[in-house]
Amino acid sequence: MSLLRFRDETLGHGGRAVLSGVSLTLSPGERVVLLGRSGAGKSTLLAAMHDRLRAEMRVALVPQEHGLVPQLSAERNALMGRLDDHGAMHNLRTLIHPRAQDRAGAAAVLDELGLAAQAGQRVETLSGGQKQRVALARAFWRGGAVLIADEPVSALDETQGAQVLDRIAERFPTALVALHDVAQARAFATRIIGLARGRIVLDAAPGRIDNAAIAALYGG
Template identity: 40%
Template sequence: MEKALSVKGLRKSFGDRVVLNGVDFDVAAGEFVVLLGANGSGKSTALRCVVGLAEADAGEIAIAGDRAAMVFQQIHLVRRRSVIDNVCAGGLAGLPLSRSLSPVLFPKDLRAKAMACLDRVGLADRAKDRAGSLSGGQQQRVAVARALCQGAGVLLADEPVSALDPAAATQVMSLLAELAHRDGLAVAAVLHQPDLARRHADRVLGLLHGEIRLSTPASNLSDVDIEALYAPDRVSA
């Protein structure tokens, strides 16, 4: 399978605390990978380094098409704006500044692309609604549509279902899996729910103390594997 994301020797420290200690992993186009690990294991920092929100101390990051989009635990929609205006925000980087200052200036082709992205996540019928009127699960799907509007081939998600109820979490995880398997995106998500990883992911990477200690097909993830990653006496302060 073609590697859409390749990370080699990734290192990151905050002061004296080593967060990532030579992390290597790949995500192929059409693959859904989940990163598991206790708080402080380096999962979120790894994704933030990939998209440039944190600067790695060392290592190499290669992204097919040089573009990755990210969905966050905190959804960060502009609640008073319409759903489609929020999705259009994903494509503003490709516009001249004069066309990105106000939603009324967004070109028709950007709005058409945003509508296609909303249709992909099953929310085209809510395009004109205020983002704040949607449920938490629907808002996270809008955030996914906003990421899709960037046109990236790599989609990263940092704890995208941590604040959602079980039904909404399943919807979002199913959507991420579909975007990998049906649309051919490379998708990587940080989770704290091993059962969701088993049900939806293709492969699981387990981080412990800033190192990848586990790489396994999701269907093979065992309770022993989970205990090794989350045992209290193995979690750094």
């Protein structure tokens, strides 16, 4: 069974192609890392996969720019991960006066991400790495069959980043993640997809890709 299939597709924005000839099949249990230079099309491919998958299953998303509400606390932002499970009245109540069990759940994911002390703090007062972890907490609280995350550890130090990637692997059966750290990509991925020149130029298990092939994604 596959989760998703692209067959020779062209992906882009407003009629402008960014990636052409995209063919790939995603299976449950894969941890796919997208690598490529800035502008290679990683976000474009993640967005296309998100559009396709969300119609079929529960997907948690960590966008590159986080999409947080700066005036609200870390806790309220985390709680937003489940807003589309309910109607408008329930959501209003959740954001004004969350239920104890929701607060406890959000507190647990914030704690898991090292943000217990920041739960009540407005997101606009947090550091870049803390904001990034709030976006992850929102995705963790949401849960789902698949996580799609665009550079989810770019603002974290190496140790913290590796810990967060471990947590992602524990929490989500399948993950699609753009990263720029090749060592992190190798450690996390079951499959690496490399983008260059508007195409998928690499698609294999990390053990089958040598460093020169990865370096070539970033050269020239």
